Amino acid sequence: MTVRGVCDGLKNLFGALALVLSLWAAVFTAFFVGRSVVVMMHAGGYEPATFTVEELFFQKGAMRTNRTYDSYHVTGTVLGRQERFGLGDYVKGVLQTRADLEAQVHVGQQLAVLYNPAVPANTGMRVLYPEKDFKRTWQRRQREMVTTAYGPWGLAMALCLAFGAAAGRIVSAVKICLGACVFVVLAWIPTLLQICC
Helix, strand or coil: CCHHHHHHHHHHHHHHHHHHHHHHHHHHHHHHHHHHHHHHHCHHHCEEEEEEEEEEEEECHHHCCCCCCCEEEEEEEECCEEEEECCHHHCCCCCCCHHHHHCCCCCCCEEEEEECCCCCHHHCCCEECCCCCHHHHHHHHHHHHHHHHHHHHHHHHHHHHHHHHHCCCHHHHHHHHHHCCHHHHHHHHHHHHHHHC
């Protein structure tokens, strides 16, 4: 087998790997990176505030359509506005029942939060747990997520392009890499809609 043939085979291998890893990057984007981007775009506007709990929500995964995990949040007021809050580190451990949630949070309780009313309401990121060094913590978290989500995918695409060039099949490598971008681009659409709308 010639060197060009080996390089072409490696181009195809890393192209296939880039496609698989694009699914990983897309899932990370949809569930983690997009929310982090929303927070970082509005990081300068978050101010300390008090959230007054008015209602607790706990849903068992089996009772929810297409979901198997439990979820919980509270609704209440911040600066006179109705908001939803996911509670962050105010809740410890794994909650099994509504009673577990009520043991840690109750109606009328006042919680210190970070609040930014300029964040689009449909993102669920207007009210945040008040972390120390808020901006730096979210920047670090975003860097870690981006590295985890896009690092392996980007490396596989770079190797696909490099071996494609070595094999004299750069056009083919570019087409493979463009195909490996589709899932990631689709994963960004909901975030972009949240930011724009």
